[in-house]
Amino acid sequence: MGYRALFTWGLVSLLCCCLWGMARAADQASTPASAPDLQELAPDWWTYFEQASPAERTERVNTLLEQIQKITNPAHQASIERVEQAFERWQTMVEQKTKTTLDLPPLAPRQTYYSITELLQLHARLAERSNDLAARTEQVQETTQTQSRLHSELADLKLSYLETKPDDPARTDLVLDWLYKQVRLATVTAELSHISHTRDLLEDRTRQLREDFNYAQEHLAQADNDPINANALAQAQQTLTQLQTQVEQQDLTKNVLDDTSLMGKLQQQGQSLQSRQLAVDLAQAQAQVIRLQTGLYLYELLATTTQSDPDYGLMREFVREARDSTVTLGETAGQWRTELSNQRADPSIEPEVYDKTADPQQIQSLQAENRSLSDTALAAVVRLETNLSANTLLLDLLHSQILKEQGGARAAVSAVTDTAGTVVEFSLDSLRKPLFEINQVPITTLSILRFAIILLVAWLLSVLLRNGLRKLARARGREYDGPLFIVRRVLHYLIIIIGFMVALSFIGVDVSKFALIASALSIGIGFGLQNMINNFVSGIILLFEKSLKIGDFVELASGVTGEVRQMRVRSTVITTNDNVDIVVPNSEFVSGRVVNWTMREAYRRIRIPFGVAYGTDKELVRRILIEAAEKVPYTLVMPNRKPQVWLTGFGDNALNFDLVVWLTPDAVKRPGAVHAHYCWEIETALRLHHIEMPFPQRDLHLRTAPALAKWLGDEANPTETPVSSAEKRMVDPPK
Structure with a gap:
């Protein structure tokens, strides 16, 4: 019971504390905040401005700025001006927040039918709104990150202020910095609210445009005054032909200017910009032909009555080729836009030779003309990219309509065929992308595959030839196994080397450039691999002399005896009767004395x-x-x-x-x-048969028998007269 009573009193106390806190917070909310005191700045001083009405806000801001102006220290003047500018921007942003509007054209009412031109107009507006929405979304993300950063910096600043003593001179700097960052945070918060609201409006408008665009796709029909017709296609094709002729003539009559002065550089730049403009016009004409042809095919499929069945195969082939052209033109347009944008950002030209006699007005005129050409070309490239995007849309619509018109199994087969073709083309494009360069020759994955395939073919050819020679050796007899083995080895290395050189030439590497390297390496090889080359040449000599073959029993000058088991390019393997394999260099068979017991006969x-x-x-x-x-x-x-x-x-x-x-x-x-x-x-x-095999015997003949008897007597009786030393030496047995 004691624990239960204690737990009950604890819950009651917690409930009372919560009620008291809520009542105090409500009382503080109803009580207007006091003006901030710069000598002792309260942590919640900003609520004094947040709770004010628009009229009170201006008055309170002016009052605070008057207090700040009383700070007379010149070192704080820059911080004071920064705070004043921050309050001014905050008031401007708050006023814009109350007047948040988005100037967007009204939506047109939906029509019963849409032409392709009207569909493309809807697509352009949808793309414009989508780009605006993406930009505004990115702006919201950046502003949110700035708000989070300011919150963190402001929290650190508050802690530093609270830890500083009132009489510390650095306290004024902290106050001004706190004021600036607090106002900056409020400005960013108001800006974020404004941007988020406009983002929501753009998102709603984009959604409505997408719905209208999807509706227009399902209600396409050819109008009487539609600019997409056969006459427009014929005219576009004629324009394309004329531009192609102009490009060819320009390539033939193009002058290469070698002038390195400033005037020469400017003229070269102008000539390059004119060529670029002509190339953009040609790409624009190609995109226009694709658009008109795609539109005509679409109208043919959408027609309610047709004289004959459409040629779906021709249409699918057109879609595939048009997509490839569109992708290629898009990549080229992106490169052009990058080059022109960089040139526009840095239009300066550094001449190699300064011409002091050049007219400054003429130089300025050329520079202005080049800037105009660059801006015109850049605008044309942007239009080209927009048209290519529209072409991609029409091609997708045509492809979908083809599948819809075919229906059933034919549509499935067509879809699989198109997908397979797309996969193959994508794979080939990926294989053709350069990976690195060798002597300024781009090496692609496809070239590496070609290189590997050629080496594989060379290796297979070598295997076939070696197998054929091996069978020939077995058919001709064992004596041919050794020579043909060397022939097989030589052919193998020769075919691999030739295949390697052919593979290099197939990937675009100039093989003739390796001649200098080969001549330099041959010197090093001649010295470093002298013994190996000697053994190799010795093996060739043995091959043609036929003085040695597999199965021969030989005896070398070094005393090695055994049967020849293997004949290699560098060495020969001899197996002794003790089953020991000895590798003998081929040069020893040529330069040394060799006894071949079975060279001519086996007996x-x-x-x-x-x-x-x-x-x-x-x-x-x-x-x-x-x-x-x-x-x-x-x-x-x-x-x-x-x-x-x-x-x-x-x-x-x-x-x-x-x-x-x-x-x-x-x-x-x-x-x-x-x-x-x-x-x-x-x-x-x-x-x-009891025949004796004698062993060596020796007979001893004594020439001085009296002296021997006398010597023997002295040895037996030492008291007798001794024999002279000369006589004794005559009878002494050898030791």
Whole structure:
């Protein structure tokens, strides 16, 4: 119960405080605010002016300004004048706020039918009001941002004023700054209210015009006096032809002025402006032809009775081409407007040579004439952009009417076709936009795609040729694999280089300019890649000499032996019998000594030396070893290449023989294993027939036996007479 009672009393107290605050606020609102005191400025001093009537407002402002004039310090004079000007602008803005009006022409009553000319007039008024509305909306946003900024600055200023002591000299500056910013805030607030109100009026008028414009689109009909007719189109086409002829003649007779003086520069500028005016007139004539032709097609579709069905395909093609032309003309007009606007903003010309004899009046006359030409051309460009906007509207109407008249599946197919065409054209336009430049040649996405496609074609051609040569090598035999491999490599690099150069020429890069770069790089390549080029040339030499091929068993000067497995442009891979791959530069095969065991034939004869004791039957040795060799699977069995046993010499301890055997092609590439196998068979055959294989023996012959006996006796009996040192050296065994 205690907590509930406390909570109840708290609610009652809060309600009483709220009622007391509301009563006090109402009392303060009913009590008029007092005049601001510059010695002690109250935070709510501005309410004194806000609550005043228009007559009281002027009197109160004058009273405050009289107080400000009493500040005699010269340092504050600029701030005082700023405050006075701010009050004057505020009073003017408040008076305009009470008289807010918008001078707009009245809306015309709706008609039963509208011609295309009347529709375009409505479109022009709608565009004008839309532009005014956009400008006024942007002005509202900017004024709102200014109001927020002033609110923030005023809050900081109030805090600084309240923290300053009354006798501080800087307090006067803070008071004047507070007065100025408060009045400035009030002016901006009144201006924002005025702009917002006019914005609302413009928005309402724009909405009404848009409704009238939409109504006119649905009630189009050709009037009797409509300027859009066949005669007007024929006349516009004739005018277009004449202007095109004038442009061509001007291009042929155009004089290039080399005068760099001020007069020459002015004449060049005038000639350029005249050419620009003629180009604008030509674009205007093109836009006029498009407008008239579009209007005639629209009237043809809107007619209630027609002699024949309209040519929808022709109309769709016209719409597509007219849209492209309109877009192109619009981009060109934008460039012209930018150039003329910049020239109008900065019309000065800096001559390279000052002509002291030039007439100042003539110079002023030329400058005035150029300014007039520039203004005329700029106004014509603005009209051209307006006409192009109207053409875009008519083309959209024609396209919609075509789809409406066709209806059903035909309209759907036409819409898909037009959309696809638009997408394709947009894609092509995007691909043609320049990304960067190489030697002043613009590079586009389309040119990059061409470059990539040409390189891809070159690579595919290289793959096809290499596959064809690989099949040829397989058909001709393994001996052609090595040379054709080098040919494949050379063709691959050659085709890629040629494709790269062709691709560069297709994108517009001058390939001849790379000749100087190539000649400079060749020097560096000759020094930096000397070994690589040497190996490459050595590979070409091996290719044409045919001294080496894949599958050969070779022995290099360095002692490396093995089978050739791969022949590359720079090196050759040799695999030893230990299954170790060794990469050997091609130059070593050309400059060094190379033993090719299988260059011409796959057969090879080897000799295995052995010895038997003196006194052994030589015929027996021949017979048993020939039988043993014939049992070895590595022995080649041919009538003219049978195994043989040769007596090669008389050794110190044995008769020296050689077992001479021709090997099969597979055995040629296994010298170590083959030699070991034959040695094994020789030892086995000799041991089975009890033939001794002697080892080295030495016989010792003693020349001085008495001295030896005497020396041996001295060693056994040291007390006997010793032998002389010379005699002892004669019998001492070698250490």
